[in-house]
Amino acid sequence: MGGEELWLVTEPATLRGADPGEAFAQVRDILLRRLAEVPDGCEVIAVEVALPGVVLRDHGQLEYAADLPWTNFPIREQIREVLTEAGISGIHVGVANDGRFAGLYATRSELRLPPSSVAVYIGGLSGIASGVIVNGNIFGGAYGVAGDLAHSNAARGETECWCGRHGCLTTVLGPEALLSRSGLMSLEDAHRAVADDAWACLEQLRSEAAAGNEQVLTALAEAGSALGGVIDDVLGLLNPHAAILGGYVGVLSPYLRSTMDARLSQRLSDPAFAATLVVSLEADEPRVVRGAATAARDACLADPLSLTRPISRA
């Protein structure tokens, strides 16, 4: 609760393509094992779960995700059942899209924007993840799914996106699109490569760009221009204090920024928008998990009585 990070662990699990029940059994096993390791004197007081895809935060439900075997999955209830099994009940359990948590952490802890700030975040790793932060909190809109920029209409409807639309930002800026448009591999191979090791794909793009591979630089420049168009629209719509590039978008930003900034120059020359912070975070920070921790702490602070214990009358 004091904001001190006690520990951070990474535990790989392959959920893609698994049977839904078997996939959750893996999550359950990991969670039970980790809960058993909580040291004496420490107590679990809130849990937040970050997921890719369309997550209804208010309902605690995952609608669908490209990389997970679950659809219309009541993840919050399932996690609560595991906690009960471990003897933990009555605590806050929240779920949200991973990009929203990353945006929360970038806004609150990395940029330390004032509490009343509005910010838009775009990052991700195996796909574009994004979010809108309003007054220091994740902005969900009417049904909890606001903040999706991955499927913005950015590329004049040319290429079909996996979501079924044409011309989404994902079809130009998504990691698979970048790999195939760069001529480094076919789109089919890119799907496999990103699923196997998205970090290695990012490293390949970065090293080819650094080596001056013309086709890679062109693909990145085109992606930067599409991204600039999307951010320009968002600036007009929200007039945020900051637009933040993180995740793989931040890592590749040195190769995206010149065409992106060109698309933003007209808007930013307007005095009303001139103070907008357009910032690239190139560092490899575990933003999603730290953003989830921030949201968990917020949930406790919003309901402090939940942390109290009845006074004994004995």
Ligand SMILES: [Zn+2]
């Ligand atoms: Zn799409």
